[in-house]
Amino acid sequence: MRAPDFWTGDGSGIAPILLSPIAALYASATARRVAKPGWHAPVPVICCGNATAGGAGKTTLALDIARRLANRGVAVHFLTRGYGGKLRGPVRVEPGKHDSTAVGDEALLLASEHPTWVAGDRAAGARAAVEAGAQAIVMDDGLQNPTLEKDLSFLTIDGTYGFGNGRVIPAGPLREPVRAAAARAQAAVLIGEDECGALAHLPPGQPVLRARMVPGPEARGLAGQAVFAFCGIANPRKFFTTLSESGAIIAGRASYADHYPYDAGDLRELMAEADRLRAIPVTTRKDFVRIPPAFRARVTVVTVGLAWDEPAMLEAMLDPLAGRVPVPA
Incomplete structure (x- = not known):
């Protein structure tokens, strides 16, 4: 789908205002859902999520983090819902067997670098990954999915788009209010310049890591x-x-x-x-x-990758998790 034009701007148009009661119900339902406890995996779980519908650079961030963990000798597996694919999983993605209609485009991209699991039930997908030898799980999306507990969550922000008009679906692009999403994230990752003033909507003191897209x-x-x-x-x-x-x-x-x-x-x-x-x-x-x-x-x-203003900040956040990686028997 293409996002409606009124999802950008200041949110003062007639469509966002008329849709605000539905948006309030949507936000309330999300809040109840994310409050439920999830399964705690025996390996570190890192979530690259966002607050808006659509892309913010989550997949690029997930790939970057996985490479950093792999450089430490960690066996990384990706976990994703497989948006756009028909398989609910849990299923391990096989690029030679699956296409984007089966598992979605992002899953195929992830699977080209590390074992990747598609699962509507993230906890079931994580269990499958652990059984297959995962020493750490990197989630592409899933900040609003409560079925799997996260050890480290990043709120990914596209600097060119920010949080759109600042309203919740369907009045705007937000899956939940910004502060609610930020409260479950240990840091925000701003990709590109903050052209929309997105950082002003974060809670005071929220750590922010800055990066920019660079071509391959x-x-x-x-x-x-x-x-x-x-x-x-x-x-x-x-x-x-x-x-x-x-x-x-x-x-x-x-x-x-x-x-x-x-x-x-x-x-x-x-x-x-x-x-x-x-x-x-x-x-x-x-x-x-x-x-x-x-x-x-x-x-x-x-292709694109991330260039970090202060990569040491990201590495420092990964250090405690890398130290928790289970040693194979």
Whole structure:
């Protein structure tokens, strides 16, 4: 879906106001749900969540944290709901067997680096991961899911979007009030500049880690090249900006709804437009797994990572958890 236009701005429009009673019920239901106790796993559980519907950089953050734990010799498993996929799980993602219609695009991206479990019931997914040898579990999303206790939670914030109009679904993009989400997070992670004043909505004294999206090494080959950029992510602007900052010349662009399921007709149109512009078709890693295989050879993927202002702050938060990793018998 595409977010309604009124989800941005100051929330004073007629639609947010009319929807506010439903939003209050939604927030109340969420508060009751998250108050329930969850299963405590025998291994550290780290959650990369957010307060808004849609992307905020959670998957990129999860990948970064997993790499840091793996560098310490920790056997990391990912856990995700598998948004956009039909499998409820628990199921271990097999990229050669599963596609995005089965497990979702984010699960495939995660599974390319570490064992990944899709589970609507996060506790059941965590149990399966532990039985399969996980020494630590990194959750992509799940801050509002109470079935599994977290040892460390991050509230991920997209600096270009913030918290939208500051209202709860359906009056705005929030899954719950900002302060309620922040209260269950040990730190906020701001990705990019705080263009919307999001940090002002956090509780006083909330630790904030700052990072920015940086392109992967393949972007260097696009510097000075004409590209036709397309993506179906929550905030297409971030991808287009990353390309521009890499030196690519954006001759054309196309954006779709988050998790958009491309078909052959879409790709024929996109490739025709790229040919017309004499430009290289470029997309995100997350979009690439949703492209029909017959077209993938024509598309260049640009990956992204995080560059931290103070990486030592993140490492210090991971230190106590890494020390709790169980030693194999």
